[in-house]
Amino acid sequence: MPKVISTHEVDDVAHWLASPKRKEVFSGVAENIRTFVHPTDSNKVGLTMEIADMSAFEAVLQSEAGAAAMKHDGVRPETVVVLIES
Numbered sequence: 001m002p003k004v005i006s007t008h009e010v011d012d013v014a015h016w017l018a019s020p021k022r023k024e025v026f027s028g029v030a031e032n033i034r035t036f037v038h039p040t041d042s043n044k045v046g047l048t049m050e051i052a053d054m055s056a057f058e059a060v061l062q063s064e065a066g067a068a069a070m071k072h073d074g075v076r077p078e079t080v081v082v083l084i085e086s
Contacts, residue, residue: 004030004057004085005047005048005083006049007081008045008079009076010043010074011043013042017037021073022035025060025065025066025069026049028060029057030051031052033047033048034048034049035047043076
């Protein structure tokens, strides 16, 4: 299972950390989701997760549910960067 790192900016880090949306949306395609916060840039955050099916993961990212979850969590979509373990 490849590991993925996703970094992005959010409007409110405390809200993003407390949100259940991440687990709700990605639970079917990702395991071991861990959150990270940039130590000096207050709006930069990141995730690591293990993905069993990259096509399913990408479909979730592009879905209406994925977009709604990002909006709910205050994710700034134009800042999302996804890195895949090689």
